[in-house]
Amino acid sequence: MSNAASSRNISQRGTPPGLRFFSYAVLALAIMWLDQRGGWLDTARFGLSAVAYPLRIALESPISAWEWTRDNFAERAALQNENFELRERVRALELLAMRRADLERENRALRNLQTSSADVAQKWMSARIIATDNSRARQRYTVDRGAVHQIVKGQTVIAGGGLAGQALRVGPWSTEIILLSDPEHAVPVQIARTGQRTLALGTGREGELTLPLLPLQTDIREGDLLVTSGLGGVFPAGYPVATVSRVRRDGASPLAQVDAKMTAALDRDRLVAFIWFDTAHPSAPAEAARAVEPPR
């Protein structure tokens, strides 16, 4: 009895917990309200992500150490094999590049273009994935390049084989990228075979997209390649996005149900690349290239 009474006295010392909780809750709600309206909290987030960066590196270090060890003890034969395969690929790509240069010359002559037909991507920078967030169906990566490397919000991110996503939150030394497969992401695409345009939405499952806006009679089959259409002002046109993996048409819905697999291989290596593109290029994102005339 006396024990309980003294404990209660101790726990009731100072501000009552109800009042303290109330003030913390009000503070949290105020922060949320300010963050939702955007503005100065972005600066706070920028600073805090700088503080969190050493922690991220520390958390990543066991994985890096494991990879380093594995690479060091990888068998000589395996490395030689890999080396051989890479050399074969370089040879194949060199052939493609030669053919492409030839085609470009021909194309320029045919269209009588004055502008040089350089690549829409002027510059690229590779970045290492240092954290992944796949909780709550989210598909986000954090990579080790940030504002000091001139990364900007909305910048195009590619990974081996195709488009991967865009920069979402840029910190000083790290950037959170949102993948195409995130349920909050949509990318304007074009069916390469027919030229029809639509939107590809993320599903929250790794590497899977869905095309919910195609009418039932659309000409689309399994294996069709989807490329960026260049609309929407974020991604340049012509980058491979996904291949159609399943088309379902049932009479119950006026729309076809189409699933697609991203072409970017994100599980193969832990590298992505940021792209800087030439805004004057015809393949540059529409809004970046020229302002759209307002309708009269």
Add this chain to the structure above:
Amino acid sequence: MIGATVRSRLILSTLAAFALQVVPLPWWLAVVRPPLAVITVIFWSLIAPRIGGIGLGFLVGLALDVYRGVIFGQHALALSFVAYVAIRQHLIVRNKTMFEQALFAGGLLFAFEAITWAVDGWTGHATGGWTRWLPVVTGALIWPLTAGWQASENRARR
């Protein structure tokens, strides 16, 4: 003197739990990973309610917001609530059996997930599927593992 060592153990264990909660894992492990930072906040709110307090929950929540929140203050609000309830009930819950404690912890983990879920929805973000609720179950299941830790903390503070 004792307060100082308890405080250092609190800070170290919270940092370790936070690191384990955010360290990248393959998705099939990540979906069942128990929310260790939340469990640690519940633990210290029950064992030493006056050392961490609601502020501990708020700070750990803010750290989670920086790490993976869709909006600032989301996890801070949820964890402040968790810490508040645990502190209010610590005298009762501390003397319960492990099974009842695990139920209590599971309830708090559910409240934590429900608050962040509601904030996700209200702010117009994706709320995730049913896998979101798996950590509530795994978290409650591993709560009895804190029994030895609770006993050693209680011995140290006697």
